Amino acid sequence: MENIKNILSGSRVLVIGGLGFIGSHVVEQLILEDVKEIIVYDNLSRGKIENVDLDNKKIKLVIGDVRDIDVLDNVMKGIDYVFHLAAMWLLHCKDYPRTAFEVNIEGTFNVLELCVKNGVKKLIFSSSASVYGDAIYSPMDENHPFNNRNFYGATKIAGESMATAFYERYGLKVIALRYANVYGPKQKEDAVYTGVIPTFLRKMEIGEDIEIHGDGSQAYDFIYVEDAARANICAAKADVNFGFYNVGTGIKTTIKELVDMLIRLTNAKIGIIYKPYDKNDLRQLVKDRVLDPTKAYNDLGFKYSYTLEEGLKKLINWRKNKNLININKSD
Numbered sequence: 001m002e003n004i005k006n007i008l009s010g011s012r013v014l015v016i017g018g019l020g021f022i023g024s025h026v027v028e029q030l031i032l033e034d035v036k037e038i039i040v041y042d043n044l045s046r047g048k049i050e051n052v053d054l055d056n057k058k059i060k061l062v063i064g065d066v067r068d069i070d071v072l073d074n075v076m077k078g079i080d081y082v083f084h085l086a087a088m089w090l091l092h093c094k095d096y097p098r099t100a101f102e103v104n105i106e107g108t109f110n111v112l113e114l115c116v117k118n119g120v121k122k123l124i125f126s127s128s129a130s131v132y133g134d135a136i137y138s139p140m141d142e143n144h145p146f147n148n149r150n151f152y153g154a155t156k157i158a159g160e161s162m163a164t165a166f167y168e169r170y171g172l173k174v175i176a177l178r179y180a181n182v183y184g185p186k187q188k189e190d191a192v193y194t195g196v197i198p199t200f201l202r203k204m205e206i207g208e209d210i211e212i213h214g215d216g217s218q219a220y221d222f223i224y225v226e227d228a229a230r231a232n233i234c235a236a237k238a239d240v241n242f243g244f245y246n247v248g249t250g251i252k253t254t255i256k257e258l259v260d261m262l263i264r265l266t267n268a269k270i271g272i273i274y275k276p277y278d279k280n281d282l283r284q285l286v287k288d289r290v291l292d293p294t295k296a297y298n299d300l301g302f303k304y305s306y307t308l309e310e311g312l313k314k315l316i317n318w319r320k321n322k323n324l325i326n327i328n329k330s331d
């Protein structure tokens with residue numbers, strides 16, 4: 001069989017937002033790709049140092065901000081591939097739009113400009129399915145209109161649009177990944193759509209009833225974090241210079257189905273309380289979002305490998321082991 005060269009092997013890579021939920025999984029997978037050096041760049045606003053293995057000699061941590069051009073410029077010297085995952089999340093964008101503008105839009109501009117300046121071979125930009133807003137048709141392919149109605153989605157649309165301009169003007173290779181609802185180990189509970197999973201699991205672990213907002217028929221596309229991280233690797237390796245890609249499973253799961261599955265997998269003896277959405281709850285703007293994964297499969301060779309049930313089982317086990325470690329630590 002022909003030996004296909006792994007372009008990541010021996011390369012120097014930069015993971016901006018690498019201490020975060022998805023970014024730290026990207027770092028783990030880059031180690032397996034035999035890269036030469038991984039610079040993890042993060043301002044610690046949401047990321048945690050313990051999310052990456054700093055004992056690994058390949059990983060170098062730089063605490064810095066995407067708004068700090070000089071520091072970012074310095075770390076980008078000699079970098080081959082950049083993975084840009086740093087962003088303010090949905091609720092922060094809602095409450096602090098100016099900071100969101102500075103981090104998500106200006107910060108992304110800084111990354112694009114410095115990628116050009118430093119001759120980066122390819123940028124993998126974390127966009128979001130939020131660009132689509134609520135479904136006009138389902139599953140949503142990459143041509144689905146931008147039906148977004150919140151500022152977070154607006155910042156991702158701006159990021160994609162700037163990336164297009166940089167590709168056209170400077171030939172900067174960019175792949176933007178529109179993740180569906182990513183879940184898995186290391187996720188925080190305040191993530192807007194997928195935060196329900198760690199929140200429900202915690203309540204099930206302590207035997208507390210859970211609340212469903214709305215009637216539970218709202219449906220999303222849940223993708224396991226290792227799969228979302230692997231999409232970044234596929235995007236870097238693929239012989240594609242530019243494009244926007246859905247990162248989802250194409251499988252629709254309602255919140256009620258999710259809860260039933262979690263109860264079955266954990267054997268939790270808890271009740272479900274149905275509550276109306278709060279007036280300002282952004283989640284009611286998007287009640288149907290399932291992504292068509294075909295383009296990512298055809299162009300990037302990316303396909304999810306964990307079903308929701310398999311991913312949830314892995315997450316439940318991880319939480320059990322983590323609790324054991326914490327108990328041992330406090331002994």
Ligand SMILES: NC(=O)c1ccc[n+]([C@@H]2O[C@H](COP(=O)([O-])OP(=O)(O)OC[C@H]3O[C@@H](n4cnc5c(N)ncnc54)[C@H](O)[C@@H]3O)[C@@H](O)[C@H]2O)c1
Nearest residue numbers: 017019020021022043045046047065066086087126128182
């Ligand atoms: N988790 C999801 O379901 C999901 C869905 C769609 C899109 N995304 C996008 O994927 C990316 C990663 O998401 P995540 O869930 O891992 O989020 P996260 O908050 O866990 O990770 C983001 C990381 O960026 C860092 N960061 C934030 N602002 C920064 C700044 N100004 N300078 C440097 N570092 C900064 C944070 O400390 C954090 O470690 C984000 O761009 C997010 O918008 C996530």
